[in-house]
Amino acid sequence: MNIDEQRRAFLRDSAVLGIAVASGTVTLMAQASKEPSSSQKSGKEQEPEVTATEDLMREHGVIRRALLVYAEIAPRLRTNPADVDSAALKQTAQLFRTFAEDYHERMLEEQHIFPLVRKQGAKLARYADILIAQHNRGREITDYILAVTSGAKIGAFHADPLAKVFEGLVRMYENHAAREDTIVFPAWKKNFNNKQLDELSDQFEDIEHKMFGKDGFEDAEKKISKIEGALGFADLAQFTPPAPPKP
Ligand SMILES: [Fe+2]
Ligand SMILES: [Fe+2]
Numbered sequence: 001m002n003i004d005e006q007r008r009a010f011l012r013d014s015a016v017l018g019i020a021v022a023s024g025t026v027t028l029m030a031q032a033s034k035e036p037s038s039s040q041k042s043g044k045e046q047e048p049e050v051t052a053t054e055d056l057m058r059e060h061g062v063i064r065r066a067l068l069v070y071a072e073i074a075p076r077l078r079t080n081p082a083d084v085d086s087a088a089l090k091q092t093a094q095l096f097r098t099f100a101e102d103y104h105e106r107m108l109e110e111q112h113i114f115p116l117v118r119k120q121g122a123k124l125a126r127y128a129d130i131l132i133a134q135h136n137r138g139r140e141i142t143d144y145i146l147a148v149t150s151g152a153k154i155g156a157f158h159a160d161p162l163a164k165v166f167e168g169l170v171r172m173y174e175n176h177a178a179r180e181d182t183i184v185f186p187a188w189k190k191n192f193n194n195k196q197l198d199e200l201s202d203q204f205e206d207i208e209h210k211m212f213g214k215d216g217f218e219d220a221e222k223k224i225s226k227i228e229g230a231l232g233f234a235d236l237a238q239f240t241p242p243a244p245p246k247p
Contacts, residue, residue: 049198049201050201050205051197051198051201052189052197052200052201052204053185053186053188053189053197055201055204055205055217056104056108056109056113056180056185057181057185058217059099059100059103059104059108059217059220060104060177060180060181062095062099062100062217062220062221062224063096063099063100063104063173063177064173064174064177065224065228066092066095066096066100066224066227067169067170067173067174068233069088069089069092069224069227069228069231069233070089070092070166070169070170071166071167071170072231072233073089073163073166073231074163074166074167074170075163077154077159077160077162077163077166078159078160078163081153081154081155081156081158081159082153082154082156084154084159085230085231086149086151086152086153086154087149087152088227088230088231089145089149089154090145090146090149090150091223091226091227092145092224092227093142093145093146093149094146095220095223095224095227096138096142096145097139097142097146099216099220100138101135101138101139101142102211103207103208103211103212103216105135105138106135107207107211108204108207109131109135109180110132110135112200112203112204113184113185113188114128114131114132114184116188116191117184117187117188120187120190120191124183124184124187127179127183127184128184131176131179131180131184134172134173134176137172138169138172138173141165141168141169144162144165145162145165145166148161148162
């Protein structure tokens, strides 16, 4: 190879390396060579990773199921409050407190998501302010629900105010979680590359284990399933509406 050919080969190899570095291929290749293949992994390691935003969104799924309990119970409170299972409502509020308010909102959104999103422009900063105000209003509402469901029955005096409170909370939180899923979480995600998101997902999992001493999501999902069962909401098919009238 003469000098010119050597120079051209060097430039060609450098360009390939440059593209690989820019796209993160080199890092990924280096990591791949260190990581055991899927056939070498065992047990929990074989489960697919839950990404940080998927984690937040599946938590919204549990929260929505608690809200659906409130939404279904509100009309029953108005027609026959004596028949409403006060204990199941109390358990729903307790789950909302520990899983939604103390963990999802306080430990993840208020510590990790909102402080970063707040710096991404005036529109997102306003979202952060409103979402925090809504978390706080939700906490006041949960205090109220826990107070009026502490007895064996819900007194007639509390039935209508409680139904109104349920409707208000459901309306707020459905809007709240939908904006977080479609605007706030995607904006937050833009601050990181895939490797950093992986690390954050591990960090979120550590927080979950510290708070609950186990898998908080699986435990919360089991709890809401049990509540749905006690209230007669376990069968999903009951929520399929009748066919619409012919236009
Ligand atoms: Fe939130
Ligand atoms: Fe949320």
